Ligand SMILES: Nc1ncnc2c1ncn2[C@@H]1O[C@H](COP(=O)(O)OP(=O)(O)O)[C@@H](O)[C@H]1O
């Protein structure tokens with residue numbers, strides 16, 4: 001009955017983790033990063049590498065199908081994905097920025113990067129779906145809905161990541177300097193903020209959340225080279241419906257899109273899940289053109 | 298008196314082929330308030346931006362307390378003792394008043410509390426409004442946040458671009474009198490103003506720019522009495538008497 005809520009929340013978790021990175025590049029670097037999906041997939045495959053090395057079954061944690069190997073894999077994925085993304089920024093986006101490239105140029109570069117990224121992943125690991133393990137999830141019943149402990153943990157990890165990011169942005173000097181840079185980069189520089197360092201942290205945070213999403217998706221669903229690319233439209237939808245500027249808007253947008261998709265599946269319209277999510281997005285924008293958390297123009 | 302800011306024959310602009318400033322020079326000494334006047338489009342804002350490194354200086358010299366400013370990235374200007382309040386968009390609207398001050402103290406974090414209390418002493422309203430986003434404040438209050446933010450780094454030179462723009466004469470008077478106070482606390486001040494009379498009244502000296510070049514300079518009293526000053530303004534459609 002309310003099963004779609006569980007599926008929706010799981011779906012929303014992945015969308016939110018990916019879309020926060022999208023919103024950070026959008027607000028600080030000022031372009032839509034079409035390669036965000038491949039960043040997520042890169043994280044997932046880095047995690048897979050660790051799981052393959054250690055063995056997923058080793059050291060189970062309580063009722064969870066995953067054990068500490070998956071947590072190690074996630075940490076490794078965060079570090080490795082961040083490094084890859086920093087190198088890509090240095091090689092591709094930094095030169096474009098220093099030439100004052102237009103938004104369109106940056107978007108096209110990201111689009112190309114997305115294509116190359118997917119091809120490189122396919123070349124390295126093949127196009128077939130892969131799995132961390134072949135566990136049979138044992139569902140438990142909470143408030144009348146069925147969920148596996150792993151799904152609940154996944155939602156918990158997402159909530160924790162969003163909460164930590166909230167504390168970072170509102171309590172730390174670096175977080176505040178990132179919000180300042182997003183609003184007015186020149187004024188930030190006038191105050192002594194080195195925006196190059198802010199840009200590096202933007203990539204690191206976005207890549208880390210995407211790597212978490214990739215690891216979780218790899219664990220609960222499967223890994224495919226297109227796993228992130230397939231999430232790109234829902235991520236953009238969450239960003240737009242959320243208003244584009246605030247992290248809380250992105251999270252609200254992800255919940256809306258994730259739940260609408262799951263509802264569509266729940267009523268037997270799974271072929272139209274994305275269309276239905278987009279219709280919900282359009283409806284919200286008709287009522288609130290600035291998005292859920294956006295400011296009036 | 299020791300020189301704080303020295304600008305020599307500065308050429309600068311928004312594109313290399315079209316300089317806006319064509320060899321501007323000025324000097325500001327310790328403890329002075331100096332005002333830059335001139336008709337709209339004279340290049341006053343551009344000059345102040347060039348000093349702050351926001352607009353690129355293509356030739357000429359600029360130095361603060363003997364340290365070269367030309368080619369220095371904007372974010373390193375604070376360290377030399379320079380603070381700059383832009384004409385527009387000079388606060389972080391989405392950040393609270395207090396967060397704006399924290400950003401102002403980005404390079405001076407250990408002195409945050411002392412500086413903040415100093416700013417609250419100058420602009421008592423801000424203490425009451427500290428948790429509000431700066432974007433929700435009135436024009437006058439925002440201007441106080443902007444000036445307060447600039448003071449957080451404990452600068453040697455404070456540059457303000459039209460601090461009274463958009464304020465009622467009464468509020469402008471408050472801002473100007475606080476600038477006097479800030480100056481007597483040991484901070485040298487360089488102001489760009491349209492409101493020539495009010496600005497010259499609190500200033501020691503003034504420079505008049507037109508078409509990206511120096512036109513006139515002298516001490517504030519002599520500029521106020523100089524008929525040519527009015528002429529320069531009237532010629533460009535601005536008024537000195539308001
Ligand atoms: N961001 C900009 N890009 C290009 N040209 C500009 C920019 N800002 C100002 N200008 C030009 O530079 C000239 C001087 O402007 P400005 O320094 O703002 O004058 P003032 O502050 O004295 O009114 C004007 O001709 C203006 O059109």
Ligand SMILES: [Mg+2]
Pocket residue numbers: 341342343384458
């Ligand atoms: Mg101006």
